[in-house]
């Protein structure tokens with residue numbers, strides 16, 4: 348028997364087991380424009396055709412070391428506790444999702460305070476596409492089915508933006524389609540992945556086949572200005588395309604995407620030891636002239652982060668058959684281990700590490716800015732994963748301390764929510780690192796030019812002990828801390844990460860919750876109720892809530908592996924059945 352149900356603005360045809368079809372009754376923008384894309388990016392004639400493609404590495408994938416701990420299954424009272432917590436995470440997701448769908452879709456993002464939507468990433472319903480795999484994982488299959496239907500009608504031949512970020516489009520849209528396709532096998536998602544993939548490839552149609560990071564898609568479509576790679580781009584924009592492009596080539600058997608990023612990888616490799624900080628690459632690079640060596644600033648934070656994160660995941664995705672990614676990873680992490688990670692002086696003498704910024708000088712000296720960005724919190728998981736994959740226990744140990752550093756920074760704050768960026772007192776490597784209040788206050792004073800009284804300055808800024816300055820007091824609903832906690836939990840099986848995650852989840856939800864959804868915070872240091880900002884980026888649903896859900900999940904009914912910027916769940920993270 349087929350039942351027809353009207354859910355919100357959909358008609359669902361349902362046979363008791365499977366959703367047979369879903370039709371939209373009402374939609375805003377989608378109905379106004381043609382549902383069928385009239386232009387396909389693969390029709391565009393290339394200006395710089397490629398004569399020889401680099402092929403995916405051939406051969407039988409290598410047996411990679413086990414990454415994940417072995418977990419006992421079985422239903423216990425403990426198990427019920429986690430089930431209950433997982434449901435609470437899902438309830439938060441459902442609330443936000445429903446508000447996005449009813450009030451903001453087909454826009455990119457929901458305004459979580461005022462309601463309504465706005466476009467931030469090209470106008471292709473970023474939150475919808477980015478959240479697809481979370482919907483699947485949380486077993487929201489009807490919402491998934493309707494979302495896929497709407498995703499199938501997104502028109503990538505047009506955009507609300509004149510300039511498109513190749514990086515953001517890759518991680519949010521291409522990554523969104525691919526991860527959901529890998530989980531569900533739904534053909535619509537693969538078709539859309541290919542559509543976006545064809546568009547993204549056009550940004551590589553330059554004399555040296557390097558991508559245009561901020562891309563004028565209309566000029567490319569209509570050939571009205573020559574395409575050239577930029578003289579200034581960010582290293583993350585260049586380095587964080589490889590997983591999605593490689594996966595698309597693997598699935599389709601079409602090597603063009605892998606070829607495109609293999610050229611970038613070769614450039615990284617050729618110049619790895621030629622930079623101002625040999626082993627790592629600076630934030631700003633010249634892509635037109637293929638010069639990655641001129642800039643002086645190095646970080647695992649903003650504008651770099653996922654470039655490094657992709658190396659070990661690429662190695663795993665390619666079944667260990669491409670050693671370049673091992674070289675890129677171990678070479679860069681050796682430097683980060685030696686210079687970038689520092690132990691902050693804390694009241695409890697916590698044995699933790701944070702990841703700072705480095706400034707290289709022409710004479711070879713390197714200065715550490717002991718500033719930790721929330722974005723660097725992914726690095727704990729990255730070192731944990733790499734430590735296991737490459738059998739490097741030192742990396743693993745450091746990854747654990749970096750993860751614990753982020754947990755500490757959350758717990759130290761008045762609302763138990765970490766700011767986007769803050770400074771600390773770094774201890775000398777291998778020193779005792781005992782708490783010294785006077786030394787902390789001296790640093791607080793140094794950071795505040797308009798004060799001659801450190802105690803007063805610390806109090807005026809609500810600085811927790813150990814923090815010397817909070818240079819960006821926002822909380823942007825970011826995922827990196829829980830991402831690393833989830834990875835560490837899966838690697839170690841250490842349940843304390845779950846308990847800490849539960850505290851963190853409650854803290855975040857209680858201070859960011861609005862009538863409709865959850866919103867960014869303007870300042871996590873303010874007493875009283877923190878002030879909210881009317882913004883909810885797609886990663887809140889696509890990453891943050893997904894990792895909270897997953898860390899409370901005993902079993903994963905999936906072949907999981909964790910890939911891509913979004914910790915997408917793909918099949919190549921060994922060890923968990």
Ligand SMILES: *[C@@H]1O[C@H](CO)[C@@H](O)[C@H](O)[C@H]1NC(C)=O
Nearest residue numbers: 380381470502505506507508
């Ligand atoms: C492309 O998108 C813009 C902005 O949303 C819109 O004004 C325009 O009508 C669209 N063009 C086509 C051909 O759909």
Ligand SMILES: *[C@@H]1O[C@H](CO)[C@@H](O)[C@H](O)[C@H]1NC(C)=O
Nearest residue numbers: 616617618619620626674678
């Ligand atoms: C860079 O230098 C390191 C250390 O000297 C060396 O092991 C590595 O092979 C070099 N990398 C490349 C790409 O030449």
Ligand SMILES: *[C@@H]1O[C@H](CO)[C@@H](O)[C@H](O)[C@H]1NC(C)=O
Nearest residue numbers: 707708709710711712713714
């Ligand atoms: C290197 O140069 C910086 C200034 O750029 C200077 O402060 C530092 O003392 C120099 N170090 C050495 C070892 O020459």
Ligand SMILES: *[C@@H]1O[C@H](CO)[C@@H](O)[C@H](O)[C@H]1NC(C)=O
Nearest residue numbers: 799800801802803804806807
């Ligand atoms: C700093 O200010 C506090 C009160 O805000 C005061 O008690 C203390 O004496 C001041 N310290 C100095 C060195 O002036």
Ligand SMILES: *[C@@H]1O[C@H](CO)[C@@H](O)[C@H](O)[C@H]1NC(C)=O
Nearest residue numbers: 795797798800803804807808
């Ligand atoms: C510097 O310290 C003074 C108190 O001495 C405080 O009022 C002010 O907010 C501080 N400024 C900054 C930028 O932290």
